[in-house]
Amino acid sequence: MSELASLLEVAGPLAAGGAGAAYAKVKVPRAHWAAIGLPVTLGRIMHSYAEDMEACGLTVEPPLWKAMAARMGGDMRQLKPAPPRITRVTPTTTGLRVRLRLRPGQSPADVTEAAERLQHAWSVHAVRVVELAPRTVELRLTGFDLLRRVHLPARQVAKVSGLLRVPVALCEDGSIYVRDFRKRPNGLTVGALGTGKSMYGRNLVVGLAPQPVALVGIDCKRGVEQGPFAPRLSALATDPDTALDLLRVLVGEVMEERYDLICAQNSISGRVDKEDITSDIWSLPEEIRPAPVVMVIDEIAELFLAGSKAEEARRMELVTLLIRYAQLARAAGMFIEVMGQRFSSELGKGATMLRAQLTNRIAHRVNDLGTAGMTFGEIAPQAVMSAVGIKADRPGTAVAGDTSGAWSRIRTPELKLADAAAACARYAHLVPELPALAPFRPITGIPATPEEIADGTPAVV
Template identity: 55%
Template sequence: MTDLSTLWEVGVPLAGTVGGLGYAKFRAPRVFWSLVGLPVTRVRFAMTYRSTMDVCGLTVQPSRLRAFMVRTVARRSDVQPVPPKVRRVRGTSTGLRVTLRLPAGLEPADVIAASERLRHAWGVHSVNVVETKPGHVELRMTGYDVLRRVKMPRRVPSGPMTVPVALREDGTAFVRDYLKVPHALTLGANQSGKSMYQRNLVAGLARLPVALVGIDCKRGVEQRGYAPRLSALAITPEEASGVLDALVGEMEDRFDLLSEYGAGDIWDLPDNIRPVPVVLLVDEVAELFLVATKKDEERRDRMVTQMIRLGQMARAAGIFLEVCGQRFGSDLGKGATALRAQLTGRVVHRVNDKQTAEMGVGDIAPDAVVTVLVIPPDKPGVAVAGDSSGGYSRIRTPKLSAADAAAVCAKFAHLTPELPALAPYRPITATPADSPAPVPLVKPIPATD
């Protein structure tokens, strides 16, 4: 009886603990990682670090001075190879961060090439290598698939033109910083999550003191809900041509202002005269290239030329481009490649053809093309983000419905600036005063004496 009661008192809590950890591993991976994964990985890293670096080829022969000290002071005949020196080990809610000081003879590319072997050796989900400063790299390990359920970190970079949009595979936030990357191209097939990316971007921009200009040639299906926060909206190719002409005219007026004050861009101007930044959102860029008749070619060529001019010069004037599309290739027509060259930031979701992936990231990160082509269709929102530095990473945007994005735009509608050049294209939004009075369901009966 005593043995049975002891088994009951010990076994039931133990089984509950094991079952709770098993449930947390799949339903609450952050909790499981903090309680179990992080301590186990940290101990494994400390015990196997030197041997792992040795078998992965990340060690170098010691210097002559070090070899001399080992032989004379330590009285040892064998001199061990030198691995990178661990400067800092820090645990996070998603993984482990390790800062390494590379010895002479190693470069960050060597560590990047061995990242897959390090991942298997330490039993983590992924290992990303980031060069923090010359001679130092940071190993960003993730203990589980952070892109399976996207949860944005609490601390994200902030700035006057910075918008957190998605989550990187190393657990950090992917942000659109327009002061560093002024123009971007976003590609993705149907049901790939491209619209979700746009919603998160618009919801973040709506909170900033900027002017939003939309071009949605699908009769405004995607961007009509953002109308309270838009300073201009074009829903046909004819209106799009007029909006682009107005933006180019606005850019030229701002250049005159910069020349008058001797400023390099609008951020060098005094606050009281600085014009508001403008972000142009193009929903489907192919609609601006395609023409049905020969008489439309002149308008097409003019629109493409205006967009290229904006991409080349508008950054200093505070005008930024966000170009989106399902497909992008040189066969769209004249000017497609020239426009792509001005779009520094690249975000490519799942696509239907290899040429779109190559046009999206092939010119800046050739290795990323394969990563784009293997994005599974059952994970909408997963994309590959690259830039002109040659690096790329997998990201995923959090879920945001069209109604929620529209609600954010309506909430911050008071921040919508009025630009005189774009006044003819300002969308008309219904207000409570404009809504018709409700019709009574019961017909009133007049009072009689």
């Protein structure tokens, strides 16, 4: 009995500790990583670093002079293959960053190719490779699955937010994915049914709602997706005919008026300093600078499909206006976000040309390799297989990239449609005054605030 009691005294705390660690790994993964995962992973890397690098093909043979010196000195240990040299190790709350100095003859592409093997060798969730300088790369290790439960930290969101900068998702390395229209003015989001495109669109609209931005929606599904955002929209088109009229106004009036304003600012001889000459609206004086315009198209295929000659003529004009908008509107402070299940040359003439203007690329789970290749094939080939491999039980998960070739897996937080609609109603008073878009402004019944009632303002906008 005494031996059994002694065994229980030892095994009991161990079992409790193991159960607690397993619970923490699921419920509080950051705490588990800080207490257990980080020390274990760091010890594993330091103990077997050279062997792991050699097994992953990331070592080089020692130079000839070193081999000769080793033979002459009798120290044969110098003849071992040399791995990249670790110059810095930085622990983080979600993983580990290991900076490497590459050996002569090695390239960042070699390390990128071996990233998946390093992930399994070091038993971490993911390994990303970032080139910092010539012969210097950083391995960004993620210790656990950050995208299983998505929550955007308020402090980080406040830090990265700004005009036309919308934090919409969490990246797999713990950073915030920001949709920055100033840097990447036009975007394309694709994905199969039920993959989270609508969730991404909601987060995007809600992020733009409190900003001094004119939101324009095109939703040819009779407005079922964007109709709840109506209080905050400057214009809404719910069928292809209305969308055509709206694009005519945006390209033929709004955009041209803004270019005329820029030209007028530059042509006032003797009254404009050299530093005030501008080619876009952002250097205009604040008192005359027009509000930016962001147009969100819910299902781009509905604007391309045509079943008769009349619809074909409408389609060609729609496509031409969309291409002109995407090519020319950036300097006028006008941007576009295109969404669809698939956007390829199969839609007809002009689809490829329009897609080439869409710099920011996001792909949710897709049903075929062709759609992923169409989205990332020419800019980030490594992202293609990642987009195809997204699990069906992870709605909102996507791969985001741009024409620079950089890409990352992201996931948007869940946002109920009712909450998104409430946010749009809350900021309805921020809709900019754009007379040209007044005929397309959706009519909504928004309850008036006490201040509006006191001023005699009508309750319906």
